[in-house]
Amino acid sequence: MSSTETTTITENKATSDEAGGSTFSLSLNGSPGQPTPEERGQGPFKSYPYTELLPKVYPKPNEIGEPLKDFVHVDPGMRALSHTDPRSFLKNATKIENFCPTIGTEVEGVNLVKLTPDERDELALEVARRRVMVFRGQHDFFEAGGEFWKEFGSHFGRLHVHPTGGHPEGLPEIHMIYRDENTVYYDTENITRGMWHTDMSHERQPPGLTAFFLFAHPESGGDTFFTSGVEALKRLSPGFVEYLKTLRQIQSAVDPIQVTRNGTRTRNIRRPCVTTIHPLVRRHPVTGEESLFLNPEATKVIVGYKKQESDLILNFLYDHIAGGLEGQMRVKWAPKTVVLWDNRVTMHSALFDFAGSPERRHGARITPQAERPIPALEGLQLD
Template identity: 55%
Template sequence: MSTTVTSSVAGVTEQVASLKLRPSEEAKPEEKKQEEYKYAHLLPHFSAEHYPPLTPYEHVDPGHRALSLPDPRAFLESVTSVEELTPRLGTEVIGLNLAELDNSGRDQLALEVARRGVMVFRDQEDFIDRGPEFYRQWGSYFGRLHIHPTSGHPVGYPEVHLVYRDLNSTFNFEYDDAVTPTVWHSDVSYELQPPGLTTFFLLAQPKSGGDTIFTSQVSTLSRLSPQFVAFLRTLKAVHSGIEQADFSRSGRRGGIVRRDPVEHVHPVVRRHPVTGEEALYVNRQFTRRIVGLKREESETILKFLYDHIDRSQDNQVRLKWRPNTVVLWDNRVTAHSAIIDFKETGEARHGARITPQAERPIPALEGLEL
């Protein structure tokens, strides 16, 4: 048997999921209420409200405070397990309840995520089940929450960005006319102040597939020759949200654009404000051209950098989701992509992202004018 879950899209009720309750038997009437989708209140909603342009704000990274502590990793002292997923990127933690971290613990968490790029926390049912008001409070500690201009969100909580796909529906920004839907990106890099520490978790997931891959943009940069890196530091590039907006305006994803799309210029190599590490800051999804170069020159350099990001498995980590997993990454020094390899199974992949904005990207080359 299946149950149909619905969501309002611009005033029209649509089917967005058919979640299987039992593969081989009918649920008894008294069981139906218990078997309703636990996270139906977090399914995508697309309001038609229009938002004004984002205005600049002063961001203070909480990781700065952790630098002055005697032990900036004290929040991990009592955990069951801490495992580096790869030497360059990713740490998995078991035995820590993120929802119970105090302010000092959150400061330490921000610093550790900046240093490791990605941190995976298992067994976080308490965190996930606290709901969208808690998500908003959690994310606000790390920066001003970004409200996505085109994505779905839970009713009443536009700060919670949702991803959703099943056999019949998708409300994601995906390419369906390419040989692969895998596209490396740093979230909404077209904003003047793109995100920093980002929190993401799945509420429903396929039994197999639907992984997320991450790459370290610190490591991708470090693999290039010093002479080439020195040249890249002198460059800046345009990041654009126009294509994403046009995707929604075409009727896909929910058909809503709540804030006019923007383009902004960012350094090709940025410096992290807390760790001081330099990271490559271009991505195939949102970077469009290098300022000041002729079209062929820009396309050649960007294609080389995109291919380098795609192919550098030694800089990457692949996350296999398990129920009640929460992942945090630093959007300034990593890129990622979902793996859409489960479409034919009919299973749902439903996730929520909490996306605090950070500072305007700091050029690695001092004095570079943006």
């Protein structure tokens, strides 16, 4: 679900990703305007019902768009605070079960497609409070298709378009991932491909409530882990937390775009590289909770610190997050499951333990942007 998990299916040869591992890709692009063998029902995608939702590149040579412009975000969860019962959207649920006290709730019997605008507001508030919500049995959601997915996501914020990733034709706002036995990253330089991160955090206004769902997944493996940045912060000493609130970080998407430009991955570059200053600890605009907010994929350095000093602090926090079992949960994927989480107060990591399996892992992410991160320390300057 991150920039490194994104696959645009391109050339039929071995290449290297930015982490140094080898990746093998199937050709799906073909000549412009011409159907590929797979689109004609041949090859490894014969009888696959979601061929039209594979992530492809629609190149526009020498056409780089403008950087994203700032916008005013009003979180829908704020409206739900004034509702008589902010959890009334769960009234017909047949199952509501928390994964653990600090993060995650699994729900059955609630149809996301049929939620009213007020109930969507309540959903946003509940996701903010529980960090992650897993909705099972969402047949209508899967059948509704791209235009509904865009409309649903737009309720929670301006839809983000990935700066480089592939997408289905006509749906740039729906970010697709794809993995199979030929495209799982075989990373030879690291012990694990797992990496805690938060999506597109380098943007000036990173995502808030985010939806992800899989059209195909391995019978075993390919789970997604989530961890609470709120809980991680609470576990630290009060004095250390106050110190962390004074720190700012530089986040950047330069590296993935440079990799693309160098030809390692043939993907469309839609807009210029972005480098942003964010607080290391942010405050949620609705719940008021404070959370660690950093990203090994995008955080480059702590502002004002030398690299070794910055690395010492950041690596401690990364290890703390990875080892904080009290704030972690694991989603095992099942058919017609939709997972919603708040990117502002969580991190996640996909598990690529199905490498070598012939099974696919193919899914879609709807990524509404939220406000610019609010520093936990009042008056902390970001610009």
